[in-house]
Amino acid sequence: MYTRTxxxxxxxxxxxxxxxxxxxxxxxxxxxxxxxxxxxxxPAPQAGFAAPDFTLKTPTGETYKLSELRGQALLVNLxxxxxxxxxxxxxxxxxxxxxxxxxxxxxxAVNMTYQDDPFAVVPFTQEYxxxxxxxxxxxxxxxxxxxxxSLPSSFFIGRDxxxxxxxxxxxxxxxxxxxxxxxxxx
Amino acid sequence: MxxxxxxxxxxxxxxxxxxERSAISKDNxxxxxxxxxxxxxxxxxxSFILQNIPAFIKSSLxxxxxxPDMFDPLGAVTAAIIVMLVYGxxxxxxxxxxxxxxxPFFAILTIGLGLSHLAAGTAFGKETKLVWGINLWNATxxxxxxxxxxxxxxxxxxxxxxxxxxxxxMLFLTFAALTAGSQLFIQAFRGDNTLxxxxxxQEQVIAFAALAFIFILIEYRLKEKP
Numbered sequence: 101m102y103t104r105t106x107x108x109x110x111x112x113x114x115x116x117x118x119x120x121x122x123x124x125x126x127x128x129x130x131x132x133x134x135x136x137x138x139x140x141x142x143p144a145p146q147a148g149f150a151a152p153d154f155t156l157k158t159p160t161g162e163t164y165k166l167s168e169l170r171g172q173a174l175l176v177n178l179x180x181x182x183x184x185x186x187x188x189x190x191x192x193x194x195x196x197x198x199x200x201x202x203x204x205x206x207x208x209a210v211n212m213t214y215q216d217d218p219f220a221v222v223p224f225t226q227e228y229x230x231x232x233x234x235x236x237x238x239x240x241x242x243x244x245x246x247x248x249x250s251l252p253s254s255f256f257i258g259r260d261x262x263x264x265x266x267x268x269x270x271x272x273x274x275x276x277x278x279x280x281x282x283x284x285x286x
Numbered sequence: 287m288x289x290x291x292x293x294x295x296x297x298x299x300x301x302x303x304x305x306e307r308s309a310i311s312k313d314n315x316x317x318x319x320x321x322x323x324x325x326x327x328x329x330x331x332x333s334f335i336l337q338n339i340p341a342f343i344k345s346s347l348x349x350x351x352x353x354p355d356m357f358d359p360l361g362a363v364t365a366a367i368i369v370m371l372v373y374g375x376x377x378x379x380x381x382x383x384x385x386x387x388x389x390p391f392f393a394i395l396t397i398g399l400g401l402s403h404l405a406a407g408t409a410f411g412k413e414t415k416l417v418w419g420i421n422l423w424n425a426t427x428x429x430x431x432x433x434x435x436x437x438x439x440x441x442x443x444x445x446x447x448x449x450x451x452x453x454x455x456m457l458f459l460t461f462a463a464l465t466a467g468s469q470l471f472i473q474a475f476r477g478d479n480t481l482x483x484x485x486x487x488q489e490q491v492i493a494f495a496a497l498a499f500i501f502i503l504i505e506y507r508l509k510e511k512p
Contacts, residue, residue, distance in 0.1 A: 109508075119497070127486060144424045274348055276356050
C-alpha cells in the first residue's frame with residue numbers, strides 16, 4: 101500500500117528521470133555535428149580562434165606574413181618602446197627565443213609604430229640585443245584586428261594557426277613563457 | 287576580476303545573515319570564506335607550479351612572479367574545498383548547515399562570474415541570426431554570458447523563496463541542481479566548448495553527471511532527519 105510519503109518519493113523519482121531524459125536528449129540535439137569547435141575557422145584575437153592574418157615589414161624592409169608561418173609555433177607580441185612592462189619582458193622573450201627557435205618557435209615582436217617614435221625602435225632592439233623579427237605596425241590596422249586594449253599584449257599561436265592563449269599586460273616571467281611555449285610546440 | 291570581488295563581498299554579507307538562521311556564528315562563516323579565498327589564490331599557483339615543474343626548475347623565480355596567468359582554476363577550487371572542509375571539521379561545524387549558510391555566497395558569486403564573462407568577452411556564444419545576438423569576436427553571437435547571468439539571477443531568486451526550508455542541505459542542493467541544469471541548457475549555445483566523443487560538448491556531459499549525482503544526494507538528504 102502506498103503511503104503519502106511513498107507517493108511523493110515516487111513522483112520525485114519520475115521527475116528526476118524525466119529531467120535526466122530531457123537533459124540527455126538536449127545534449128544529443130545540441131551536439132556539434134561538424135565535429136569541431138565552431139570558432140576555429142574564424143579569425144579573432146581570442147583563444148580558440150584563428151589568429152587574424154597580417155603582413156608587416158621589419159626596419160630593414162623584410163616582409164613577414166603571419167599565415168605563411170603556419171606550421172610553426174608563434175608568439176605575436178604587441179609592444180612599444182615607451183611601455184615599461186614591454187621593456188621589462190624583452191630579455192625573457194629573447195632568452196626563450198634562443199632556447200626554443202630550433203624547435204620551430206618564432207617570436208614576432210610587432211612594434212606599435214603608429215603610436216611610438218619610429219626612430220627609437222632600432223636603438224631599442226640594439227640595446228636589448230634582440231635577434232627575433234621586429235615588425236613595424238604603422239597604420240593601426242593590426243592593432244585594430246587584434247583589438248589592442250593594453251601594452252604589452254601577447255598571443256600564443258599553435259602550429260595550426262589557432263590562438264592558444266592571450267596574455268594582456270606584463271611583464272611575462274620566464275616560467276610563464278616556458279609553459280606557454282611548450283604548450284604551443286606540442 | 288573586480289566584478290567577482292564585488293560579488294564575493296555581497297555574497298559574504300548575505301551568507302552572514304543566512305548563517306544566523308543555520309545557527310553558525312558570523313565569525314565562522316567569515317573565517318571559512320576567508321581561508322577558502324586565500325587557499326584559492328595560493329592553491330591555484332601551487333597547482334600550476336606542480337603541473338609545470340620543469341619550467342619552474344629552469345626559472346625558479348617565476349614561483350613568486352605576479353603574473354595572474356600562472357594559475358590553475360581547478361587546482362584552486364580543489365585546494366579551497368579541502369581547506370574549508372578541514373576548517374569546518376576542526377570547528378565542529380555541521381556539514382549541510384554550513385553549506386546552506388554558504389549558498390547565498392555561491393549564488394551571488396555565479397552572478398558575478400557571468401557578469402565578468404560579459405565584461406571580458408569570454409565564455410562566448412556560437413553564431414546566431416537571432417535579433418538579441420550580440421556582436422562579439424567578429425560575429426553576431428548568442429549572448430551566453432547574459433544567459434548565464436540571468437540563469438544565476440533566477441536561481442538566486444528561487445533560493446530566496448526557499449530560504450526558510452527547514453531541511454538542512456536542501457538550499458545548497460537546490461542551488462547545485464539549478465546551476466547544473468542551467469549549465470546543461472546554456473552550454474548548447476556556447477561557441478568555445480571542448481568536444482568529446484567527436485561531437486558532444488564536454489561541459490554538458492559534466493553538468494548532466496553532476497545533476498544525476500545531485501538528485502541522488504537530494505534523496506539521501508530527504509531520508510535523513512533535518
